[in-house]
Amino acid sequence: MFKICLHQLRTAWGSGRFYLGLFLGCAIHISGILPLQEYAAGIGRHLGIGEGFIYFCCERYALSAAFLGIVFLVSDIPFSSENETYTLLRVSRRKWLAGKVLYLSAVCILFYLAVFLAGAAFLSGNAFGGNFWSEPFYYLARGMIVEDCSAYFPYPHILLLCPAQAVLAGFALAYGYGFVMSLFLFFCNLKLPKTLGYAAVMLVHAVFYMVPGVFQSSYYARYSLLGQSLLMYHSVQGEYGELLPSLRQSFMVFGGVTVVLLLFIFKSIRGYDFRITVGTRQ
Numbered sequence: 001m002f003k004i005c006l007h008q009l010r011t012a013w014g015s016g017r018f019y020l021g022l023f024l025g026c027a028i029h030i031s032g033i034l035p036l037q038e039y040a041a042g043i044g045r046h047l048g049i050g051e052g053f054i055y056f057c058c059e060r061y062a063l064s065a066a067f068l069g070i071v072f073l074v075s076d077i078p079f080s081s082e083n084e085t086y087t088l089l090r091v092s093r094r095k096w097l098a099g100k101v102l103y104l105s106a107v108c109i110l111f112y113l114a115v116f117l118a119g120a121a122f123l124s125g126n127a128f129g130g131n132f133w134s135e136p137f138y139y140l141a142r143g144m145i146v147e148d149c150s151a152y153f154p155y156p157h158i159l160l161l162c163p164a165q166a167v168l169a170g171f172a173l174a175y176g177y178g179f180v181m182s183l184f185l186f187f188c189n190l191k192l193p194k195t196l197g198y199a200a201v202m203l204v205h206a207v208f209y210m211v212p213g214v215f216q217s218s219y220y221a222r223y224s225l226l227g228q229s230l231l232m233y234h235s236v237q238g239e240y241g242e243l244l245p246s247l248r249q250s251f252m253v254f255g256g257v258t259v260v261l262l263l264f265i266f267k268s269i270r271g272y273d274f275r276i277t278v279g280t281r282q
Helices: 002-013 016-043 051-057 060-073 084-090 093-126 135-141 156-160 163-191 194-215 218-223 247-270
Strands: none
Touching (some): 002 093, 016 051, 016 135, 051 093, 163 247, 194 218
16 A cells, blocks of 8 residues: 555656646745735734745635646546556555555645745745734734735634644645645546546536625535635634634545545446556557
């Protein structure tokens, strides 16, 4: 299982598509936190080193656009090379699936870790490393903004967490969405040609993006997996408890969807004739 995962990672590291996906995610993150940096510079105060990532995890457009980077990273799943059939002759389908799933999990962690580090490096010239909220971030959350400011963060309940907790929670939620959608791409590529598989994933992603926007209410974000992955759509210490789901509830949703997708994938693999074709049906 671990050897399959490592082999898949080595294959990915040799592909330009892998680095393009990382670059895309990092570029979207940095461009998304530019208004936050400009606001901090405008009032002459420093930001916390992790606040850029927290800002990113509460921006629906930035987080949904960054997901395209994960699609680039895992676009060759599940058939990354022509020797998959030979691999399956040496291991069971269950171990093969476990290795692929472990790879998807590792890639999603690496992706958001790279995004976090890129944002931290970008802000490092005007940031501190303490585990307390900066004045610019506190002012934004409390609605105290300056004229011509394009930064937007009207989520004071996030301040009930310390910055380290907010970073970890935002990271876990973003990872949960990326991992679940990667599994969905895995399933689609087993059942459909890859082009149609990508189209299906992007269509579902677009629907998840539109749900909170169309209804113009944070309450309906709970009916979108993308909404479940956004930190600001969660209750913190009971704040907005009836309106917003808790972090635990969202993690349970991601866990349940993961189990369902794994069952469907395993069922598809058991009925898949790898001797006929690898990658596409003929």
